Amino acid sequence: MPELNYLAVVVSIVGAFVLSGIWYGVLGNRMAALHPAYAEPSRSPYVTAGVELSRNLVLTLAVAGLADRLDVDDLASGLLLGLVLWIGFPLVLLTGSVFHEKVPPALAAIHAGNWLLKLLLIGGVAGVWT
Numbered sequence: 164m165p166e167l168n169y170l171a172v173v174v175s176i177v178g179a180f181v182l183s184g185i186w187y188g189v190l191g192n193r194m195a196a197l198h199p200a201y202a203e204p205s206r207s208p209y210v211t212a213g214v215e216l217s218r219n220l221v222l223t224l225a226v227a228g229l230a231d232r233l234d235v236d237d238l239a240s241g242l243l244l245g246l247v248l249w250i251g252f253p254l255v256l257l258t259g260s261v262f263h264e265k266v267p268p269a270l271a272a273i274h275a276g277n278w279l280l281k282l283l284l285i286g287g288v289a290g291v292w293t
Contacts, residue, residue: 165271183281229244231293
């Protein structure tokens with residue numbers, strides 16, 4: 164088990180949550196125009212916040228564990244880790260959803276941008292706070 168910097172974990176979780184909130188807050192109207200699921204809130208904001216913070220916890224722990232195993236120990240290598248993870252996972256999954264499920268490309272691009280920012284932030288924090 165890697166030795167975790169708990170302050171870095173908390174900063175990553177909260178930072179990713181805030182960054183995503185800003186991202187989707189700015190792009191929410193565009194998302195509502197692209198898909199009816201985003202037209203009006205269907206869940207309690209408290210439940211949504213709890214789910215998103217939990218997801219960010221899992222993501223942060225996974226990235227921190229990889230960063231530890233790969234000896235990521237500076238900002239540049241942390242950002243590279245975030246970029247590689249983004250290409251390998253969210254980008255691949257989202258392009259598949261566009262191709263196979265006919266998700267609107269603009270909607271997938273909005274989600275892809277959020278994932279890129281989130282993974283760069285978490286990777287960067289993991290690289291700096293090793």
